[in-house]
Every structure is written in C-alpha cells, then in structure tokens.
Amino acid sequence: MSLRVFHVVFITVSVALMLYLTVWGVRDFMAARSSLGISMIIFGVAGGASLVWYGMRVFHKLKELP
Numbered sequence: 001m002s003l004r005v006f007h008v009v010f011i012t013v014s015v016a017l018m019l020y021l022t023v024w025g026v027r028d029f030m031a032a033r034s035s036l037g038i039s040m041i042i043f044g045v046a047g048g049a050s051l052v053w054y055g056m057r058v059f060h061k062l063k064e065l066p
Contacts, residue, residue: 004062011055018048 025040 004059004065007055007058007062011051011058015048015051015055018044018051020044022048 021040022044025037025042025044027037028034028040029037
C-alpha cells in the first residue's frame with residue numbers, strides 16, 4: 001500500500017468518523033439538550049473541516065512525488 005493510498009483511506013475514514021460524531025451530537029442535543037451534544041457538534045464539524053483541508057493539502061503534495 002503506497003503512502004498516497006494510505007492517506008486517502010485514512011482521511012476518508014477519519015472524516016466519516018467526524019461526521020458520525022456530529023450526527024451523534026445532534027441527536028444527543030435534540031434528546032437531552034445537553035452541552036455535551038453541542039461540544040460534540042462543534043468538535044465534529046471543526047475536526048471534519050480540518051481533516052478535509054489536510055487531505056487536500058497532502059493529496060496535492062503527494063501528487064508531485066514520483
């Protein structure tokens with residue numbers, strides 16, 4: 001498995017987990033109106049966005065490698 005393939009798989013799985021965390025936070029907030037739900041939503045969205053940004057930068061950098 002090449003470094004490029006590993007990063008694509010790793011970032012895809014990580015973004016999916018952040019999406020799951022966000023949905024879990026929304027469901028928790030809707031059910032219990034807890035601050036934990038809000039923090040999970042914020043962390044999930046921020047983490048997912050930063051992982052997408054990281055993935056794009058790494059993919060462009062790895063594209064230049066032979």
